[in-house]
Amino acid sequence: MTITIDDRDHNLHAWVVVHSLGSLGGCGGVRCAPDVTLDEVKSLARAMTYKYAFFRQPMGGAKGGMVMDLDAPPERRRELVTALGRHLEHVLRTSAYHPWSDMNFSSDDVSALYAAARLPAPALNDDSSQRTARSTFAAVVATAANLGLRPTECRIAIEGLGSVGGYLARAIAEWGGRVVAVSNIHGAALNASGLPIGELLAMRQRLGDGFIRERGDWTNAPRAALFDAKVDILAPCARVGSMDQDLCERLSAKAVVPAANVPCTPAGEAALAKRAIPLLPDFVVNGGGVLGMVSHELDDPFFMTDFRQMIDRLLSASLAQGVAPIDLARRQSEQHHSAEPGDFFTPRSRGELIRAALRRRRLWPGNAQQAKALQRERLRETVNQLFRDA
Incomplete structure (x- = not known):
């Protein structure tokens, strides 16, 4: 899915590409540069699909791109981000796209984008x-x-x-x-x-x-x-x-x-x-x-x-094996890619997925600390299993 935004009132030129949908939607940052192109955004969205699939996460790949000078004055940046958020209100409300920070697009910009879409901003991690x-x-x-x-x-x-x-x-x-x-x-x-x-x-x-x-x-x-x-x-x-x-x-x-x-x-x-x-x-x-x-x-x-x-x-x-490292990793991503559109329309939040995993381990009802520990342990298990049988 590609969304093209050409807003003459604000001189805004932007795209959102959702390459795949996982059970939690698609996620990827908003890249801002004076010469960003749709082809670049498409390549980045595809890379996000490979990334989430490689680490076996229930998220699809997506990316945003917005034409903006690297040294745009704060008021111009605010105008563009606000206009973009208003255009993306529907796609954000459906959770089909979760924007994140990226080149020349900070966590403050993410918060401003959600505010313009009249939605609460996600908890942001500034040390990405x-x-x-x-x-x-x-x-x-x-x-x-x-x-x-x-x-x-x-x-x-x-x-x-x-x-x-x-x-x-x-x-x-x-x-x-x-x-x-x-x-x-x-x-x-x-x-x-x-x-x-x-x-x-x-x-x-x-x-x-x-x-x-x-x-x-x-x-x-x-x-x-x-x-x-x-x-x-x-x-x-x-x-x-x-x-x-x-x-x-x-x-x-x-x-x-x-x-x-x-x-x-x-x-x-x-x-x-x-x-x-x-x-x-x-x-x-x-x-x-x-x-x-x-x-x-x-x-x-x-x-x-x-x-x-x-x-x-x-x-x-x-x-x-005489195979390039990037090709071996692509095979892993393709093997474990679970970003099927049908999964997205099943109403299961990230919290529900975590709670289901806790129940399987007889740890639910539990507290947030247990959920965090489970997330951490699942990631460690995933990484430690990769390329064991390659």
Whole structure:
């Protein structure tokens, strides 16, 4: 289902794509950029279907997109978000689409969207970016081990030093890895010996994305230069399709570990496969954000033990079978995809699903803490079973 919104009164151009419906509807963030397109939104909605199916969650995949300048004044942002919420009132009331935060669309924007639709906003988890970075970092650590690299030997490039990329860069630096290249829409910074991540992040906090143009203990370069840097792992944290065939044919990285959804064009993905460069599945690597929505209490031990070991198994199965990691993960998603439209029309809320599971375990009636513990344990069980028999 695709909803196209062209509101001339507010100069609003937006889309909502519901790729699939689970028993709880479809969920995905609202991506805001001056050049966002319907094709990008469709790709992202499909990726959300794969993500929820992979982690066996009762939600389908969806995505929103709205044309808006990255530096839109607060009053213009408010006008657009309010207009979008009014247009989406019906689809939000039916729970066919659950919007969430995304690039240039904050939790405050989500609340404003629901308010405009005259609906209560969901309980929002502001650390989605941090959890996405945690799962990505766990995948980076697993990939480095798979390549036989100690932290100090591992050279990493991060495309898109934004919210997720910033958290990821800090985690890598604390681990002992060398972040040798970072980029954003304004350019790139490179240092083969390792960038001063703390200094760069402090500058970003102070100056915004323009920090990348500042002078320091690094070389300033066009953003495309990041892809020519000599690295072991590339971590894309930017837009859909930023890695095309030409780029993937010249890439020096030994593995690609994406926090971004759908970072490669189809031709780019094929080029990586031809060169036997592992492309880890974006919808798995960045799954921390979705997992955090299901259970807000997932901690570092979960990501650095359960999640990392799952990535270990994926990489081992990929090597043993001669199948790209992303293709193995797609098979898992397709095998466990339960987003059937008929399920959506069965009136079962998330709370009812949790209570049913509690009853099966003779834990209901119970309290909210028991429900949270059950959610957490079910996620752990799911992750620990993945790729056991691959």
